[in-house]
Amino acid sequence: MNFLIISQKCQFNSNYTLNNLTGHGRFDIICRSILASTRELQSDKGSSIFCYLKGGEEKGWLKIDPSFVEEKDDEISIAAKIKNNWYKIATKGNLINLFGQLPKPITLLSEYGDPPTSFTGTIVLGAQNDLSRNDKITLEIEKEISLGSKSLLASHAIIYVRQLNLKM
Secondary structure, rough: EEEEEEEOOOOOOOOOOOOOOOOHOOOOHHHHHHHHHOOOOOOOOOOOOEEEEEOOOEEEEEEHHHHHHOOOOOOHHHHHHHHOOOHHHHHOOOHHHHHOOOOOOEEEEEEEHHHHHHHOOOEEEOOOOOOHHHHHHHHHOEEEEEEOOOOOOOHHHHHHHHHHHHHH
């Protein structure tokens, strides 16, 4: 299982300061989601996460594997690692380019989806907002699943999906 988080506000560049991650389009949300996805959880060694950033003039994504994160990391140290490794983990491009790299099927987390029965491929969620209609079409969403009728923080939703996956 992999995750894709799409940020409508976060800018695709490493011109942020570690003292103000929220001022870079809420890069703090991206860092917390990376921690939620990649950290070891019981017998789950962690999942890769793609972070598609479309809040500025340039668009692109980061691909973070579990080996990128260490036990002691927090969101500031993750932001520092991303800044230091930007040219290794960042890819400039549009969502169509990213779609070709995503493990299929593509499943959207949505308050209006069906209850989950399994988790495979790539689980997609928005960082601050729901996905746009165009993003859903581009990603060829195969199904929508719901974790309940209440909105969750992206990082909480990722942890919840990982825990449910362990139980299935």
